[in-house]
Amino acid sequence: MARGIPRAQPPPDAPDAPDDLPRFVLWRMRRNPLRRTTDLVQAWIALGLFLAVLAAAPAAMFLVGDTAYRHYTDLAEHQRQTRQRTAAVLVHDAPRHPEPGSREEEKTRYPVEVRFTDPTGRPRTGKTDVPPALPAGSTVDVWAATDGTITGPPLTTDQIRSRCMGWAIVSALAVAAAGAGAHGLACLLLRRRNLAAWDTAWAGTAPRWTTPT
Structure with a gap:
């Protein structure tokens, strides 16, 4: 009597144990009858790019951070x-806030024209932000540049450090993005090669499937 068709078995569980994880991740490097040359090439490319990113990211962070x-x-x-910090005098009254005494008034600033002396000693006029309802003739501190414009204070040590860290992080992300882009391009080229190989193989196999015996 013919043997019955065996019952289908459920697929194996995904590897959860730490010992199985490397084999699962690097399955393209494992020997098996279905592994193609392109699978092995893709695995080595991925590993090489991963190691390259690990080595290049810290170097890029250091170089970019130092340059910044x-x-x-x-x-x-x-x-x-x-730049020079100097006293400026309001030419006009500052506008009043519609809600006096509110928290919004404490945070609001209005641009008002002021008179000041630039670092070269020349009298200048410009606009700076002041609290609401400040009367004309009041004195406020401003930072003036040699060209007579009102500007911000010089960069502080914390601001320099913050900007350098930002550029260092951006450089590391750029290296990672370049690695990911290179991997994606390599996968695309290998996939096209696989499709071309499948077309060639099918061209040789198709007649045996379609020609009547």
């Missing part, structure tokens, strides 16, 4: 030499 630090340090020094 020197740039912003020189910029801060230039700002300290060309």
Whole structure:
């Protein structure tokens, strides 16, 4: 009597144990009858790019961070030499806030024209943000540049450090993105090669499936 068709078995569970994880992740490197040359190439490309990103990201962070630090340090020094904190006098009354005494009034600032002296000693006029309802003739501190414009204070040490860290993080992300893009491009090219190989194999196999015996 013919043997019955065996019952279908459920697929094996996904590897949960730590010992099975490397084999699951690096399955393309494992020897098996269905592994193609392109699978092995793709695995080595992925591993090489991963190691390259791990090595290049810290180097990029250091180089970019160091370059940014020197740039912003020189910029801060230039700002300290060309900017001066000086007293400015309001020319007009500052507008009143519609809700006096509110928390919004404490945070609101209005641009008002002021008179001040620039670092070269010349009298200037400009606009700066002041609290609401400040009367004309009041004195406020502003930072003035040598060209007579009102500007911000020179960069502080914390601001320089923050900007350098930001550029370092951006450089690391850029290296990771470049690695991911290179991997995606390699996978695309290998996939096209596989499709071409399948077309060639099918061209040789199809006649045996379609030609009557």
